[in-house]
Amino acid sequence: AQSVSQHNHHVILSEAASLELGCNYSYGGTVNLFWYVQYPGQHLQLLLKYFSGDPLVKGIKGFEAEFIKSKFSFNLRKPSVQWSDTAEYFCAVARPGTYKYIFGTGTRLKVLA
Amino acid sequence: NAGVMQNPRHLVRRRGQEARLRCSPMKGHSHVYWYRQLPEEGLKFMVYLQKENIIDESGMPKERFSAEFPKEGPSILRIQQVVRGDSAAYFCASSPLGLAGGTTDNEQFFGPGTRLTVL
Numbered sequence: 001a002q003s004v005s006q007h008n009h010h011v012i013l014s015e016a017a018s019l020e021l022g023c024n025y026s027y028g029g030t031v032n033l034f035w036y037v038q039y040p041g042q043h044l045q046l047l048l049k050y051f052s053g054d055p056l057v058k059g060i061k062g063f064e065a066e067f068i069k070s071k072f073s074f075n076l077r078k079p080s081v082q083w084s085d086t087a088e089y090f091c092a093v094a095r096p097g098t099y100k101y102i103f104g105t106g107t108r109l110k111v112l113a
Numbered sequence: 114n115a116g117v118m119q120n121p122r123h124l125v126r127r128r129g130q131e132a133r134l135r136c137s138p139m140k141g142h143s144h145v146y147w148y149r150q151l152p153e154e155g156l157k158f159m160v161y162l163q164k165e166n167i168i169d170e171s172g173m174p175k176e177r178f179s180a181e182f183p184k185e186g187p188s189i190l191r192i193q194q195v196v197r198g199d200s201a202a203y204f205c206a207s208s209p210l211g212l213a214g215g216t217t218d219n220e221q222f223f224g225p226g227t228r229l230t231v232l
Contacts, residue, residue: 004155032219043116044204044223090156094219099146099169099208101221103155 002027004093006104013081014112021076021107023065023091033074034092034101035065044090050074051096061085083113117224118187119205125230132192132199134227138207145188146221147180150202162188195231202226 005024013019025031035047048059055067065076074091091104118137126132138145143164148156149172159172162182173180177195182188192199206221 006155034220036223041122041225043225044206046220046222049220092156097219099144099161099219099221100158100172101148101156103148103150103157105153105155 002093002102004091004102004104006089006091006107008107009105010108010110012110012112015083016080017111019076019078019081019085019109021089021091021109023074023076023104025072025074025091025093025102027072027093027095027102030096031093032096033065033067034094035059035063035074035076036090036092037087038090039087047076047089081109081111083111085109086111117205117207117222119203119224119227121227122225123228123230125232126195127232128196129194132195132229132231134190134192134203134205134229135187136190136205136207136224137187138205139209139222142207142209142222144208145182146206146208147188147190148204148206150204150226152201156204159190192229195229197231200229200231202228 003026007022033050036044037047038044047063048057050057050067057065063078067074089107092101094101120135145162147159150156160180161169177193179191204226206223208221
């Protein structure tokens with residue numbers, strides 16, 4: 001069965017620190033990949049997505065992610081976090097043209113001012 | 114912001130009561146998906162609906178859970194005779210396209226979720 005692993009459940013960083021959140025999936029075929037963020041009390045918001053093409057994807061708010069097919073990974077990065085990045089981050093995978101997203105368990109990021 | 118709306122945001126029920134969760138999709142979207150997030154787990158697909166049709170309910174528990182998306186009004190996820198194990202966050206998502214042939218863009222737009230607590 002398909003699965004998505006987010007190994008870091010809780011991450012605490014100081015402002016200006018660099019961020020990398022891991023996401024690995026188990027599925028051998030073509031996949032679409034997503035990172036969502038949920039700020040406290042708000043809806044899940046799409047940060048970035050990968051369907052095809054350049055494996056380095058730029059998203060909103062300075063986030064980027066790199067798709068490494070050989071490692072089945074889609075790690076999220078940001079060179080310098082801000083206090084406002086405090087949120088929960090979800091990685092999701094779906095086969096193209098399908099609607100069943102497979103989500104990871106999420107990573108709670110806390111950024112200390 | 115005409116995003117996906119869910120209400121209530123928080124719902125408390127006693128064991129045996131009914132819970133009704135509502136979802137209004139984004140304007141122009143006619144495809145709705147419900148997901149459940151149990152504590153310490155990722156969101157899991159429950160059901161996919163179009164207007165007046167259930168397309169896929171393979172993720173729904175077999176008993177006590179039902180979903181509808183009427184011609185008018187929001188989509189409703191209904192849980193009868195709730196138990197403590199139903200305590201979770203329930204997310205709704207919508208998309209403008211469903212299983213449209215050939216499309217690879219399957220982005221879904223999510224609401225803020227309803228947090229159900231069963232006492």
